[in-house]
Each structure stands twice: as C-alpha cells, then as structure tokens.
Amino acid sequence: AQSVTQLDSQVPVFEEAPVELRCNYSSSVSVYLFWYVQYPNQGLQLLLKYLSGSTLVKGINGFEAEFNKSQTSFHLRKPSVHISDTAEYFCAVKSFQKLVFGTGTRLLVSP
C-alpha cells in the first residue's frame, strides 16, 4: 500500500516570505498525489493534485507543487505567504480506491 511522510509537523514563517512544505511518498509504479488544506475550524479542501503530465502543478491561492520521481517527493511551495495561509496542510496519495493522508504540517504565518 502507498504511504506519504510529512517530516515537518510545524513550519513558522513570516508574512511575505517563501515557504516549502515537504512530502515524500513511498515508491510505486504509478502514483497520484494530492495536497489538501484545512483552515481553522473547517474541513479540508483540495489545493492541487498530480495525476500525470507536467511535474509542476499549480493550485489555488498561489500554491504549487513539484513531483520529483527520483527523490519520491511532492513538496508544496508558495513564493510569498499571507497571514491567511495559516492552516494545516496535508499531503495524500491514492492507494487503491482510497486516499492515504500524511500526518499534516501546521503552517504558522506571523506578521
């Protein structure tokens, strides 16, 4: 079965600074990867997903992620964060008919 690892449980960053949230997946022949975001007191919503094609995937709210097969990574990036990006971010991988989620990374943006 597929799995993902999010190494950072919390990432503090100042407003307007760049940020990278790391995600590594277990190796497989084909892999489908997702990033979801959970704002405080809300459910999760999809940020972006990689199914095939271009390894650079653009999502909502200025986020993007790069699929790197050789490093089995799918890191999420944003060049300049806002206070409103404070949330928990989950990486996920398709495994059979389900998604397997990572443990989450809490992004804390300070003024």
Added chain:
Amino acid sequence: DVKVTQSSRYLVKRTGEKVFLECVQDMDHENMFWYRQDPGLGLRLIYFSYDVKMKEKGDIPEGYSVSREKKERFSLILESASTNQTSMYLCASRPGLAGVETQYFGPGTRLLVL
C-alpha cells in the same frame, strides 16, 4: 456550490452511550468516507462506502459501524462510546470510481466522550 454537512459541530457523550454521527452530501456522489483526525496522526480512514448499502472497512474500523441507506447520507455509529474515541470526525464524499477525483469534506464533528 458543493456541500457536505455534518449533523453536529460539537458533541459531548458519556462512556457506553450509543452515538450517531450523520453526514449528508448534495452532489449525488457515489463514494462517502468517515475519517477521524487526531493531533500528530493526521486523518485515518474508519469506513467508506462506494454505493448505497455497500461499506468497506478502512484502517481503524474497530468500535465503529456505518450505515448507508440512501445515496446522500452516510452515518457513523459508535455502538458503545469510549474515551479513546474522543476525536474530530470528518466526513467526505467523492464522485466517480477512479479514485483520483476531488474529495469534498464536511466541517467536522468534535466529539468528547466523558
């Protein structure tokens, strides 16, 4: 606008009580899911359903059961609540059968078992 609703945002129950968590989606999705979310553990799948009256165990089904009598409604049942079931419960729905479609989540139910 797509919508997944959960019957309660907050719930307090006593040990041994039978607890029902209800989830309704208005998008005619085939698939529905129940997760629990705990700090440091992320989301863990309890049960899912890919059709009416169908259910599949997820990764942590012990102590839970589910019911899907109608396509739009998926219920999670704690037969005899225990303190270790105190958690945030998230419901989600998803169209299609390929497994790569977007999942839509409800706002969650925070359950406290005393």
